[in-house]
Amino acid sequence: xxxxxxxxxxxxxxxxxxxxxxxxxxxxxxxxxxxxxxxxxxxxxxxxxxxxxxxxxxxxxxxxxxxxxxxxxxxxxxxxxxxxxxxxxxxxxxxxxxxxxxxxxxxxxxxxxxxxxxxxxxxxxxxxxxxxxxxxxxxxxxxxxxxxxxxxxxxxxxxxxxxxxxxxxxxxxxxxxxxxxxxxxxxxxxxxxxxxxx
Numbered sequence: 001x002x003x004x005x006x007x008x009x010x011x012x013x014x015x016x017x018x019x020x021x022x023x024x025x026x027x028x029x030x031x032x033x034x035x036x037x038x039x040x041x042x043x044x045x046x047x048x049x050x051x052x053x054x055x056x057x058x059x060x061x062x063x064x065x066x067x068x069x070x071x072x073x074x075x076x077x078x079x080x081x082x083x084x085x086x087x088x089x090x091x092x093x094x095x096x097x098x099x100x101x102x103x104x105x106x107x108x109x110x111x112x113x114x115x116x117x118x119x120x121x122x123x124x125x126x127x128x129x130x131x132x133x134x135x136x137x138x139x140x141x142x143x144x145x146x147x148x149x150x151x152x153x154x155x156x157x158x159x160x161x162x163x164x165x166x167x168x169x170x171x172x173x174x175x176x177x178x179x180x181x182x183x184x185x186x187x188x189x190x191x192x193x194x195x196x197x198x
Contacts, residue, residue: 003040031195085143088135 018027110120137143151157173180173187180187 003037003044006037006041009034009037028195031193035195081141082143085135092134 012030016023016027016030018024113120169182169185172182173185178187178189
């Protein structure tokens, strides 16, 4: 049976009507011919797919051989850069806080001296140490902040963040059928037709 017939099957199926035993017999034979055509399609394309799949798998393995060391090196380098940037930001924040404290202390002492009619202490706001500079990244390298999360107590997760375990429900329904009792789940029966190729 030529596999090109597969392209005509949907139109033929749409033209069927099953209103009598004779129609049912014809539909059953048509269904079996579809199964037969599917086998022919499998025979024609499965070897090609298998060969392509093997080539694809080999290509992926070869790529991984070179990609994994690069990914590892990238991860190590990014961690080093990130660590340095975070440390510099921390040092900068501490230095700025220190400068502000020194400035506040100096201004307080100068004002106290002024009110007491004394000579203001030496130094000025301009004499303060310069804050730590922010690291400059090379062209093509950027730093950005992202928020992440880790689970601390699964019992406190709000309902809207939970996911239904469809595989578990499906297994229970297949096992218990109409006797399944899962709150929030309606169990129903569906008729499925199977066929073997002719």
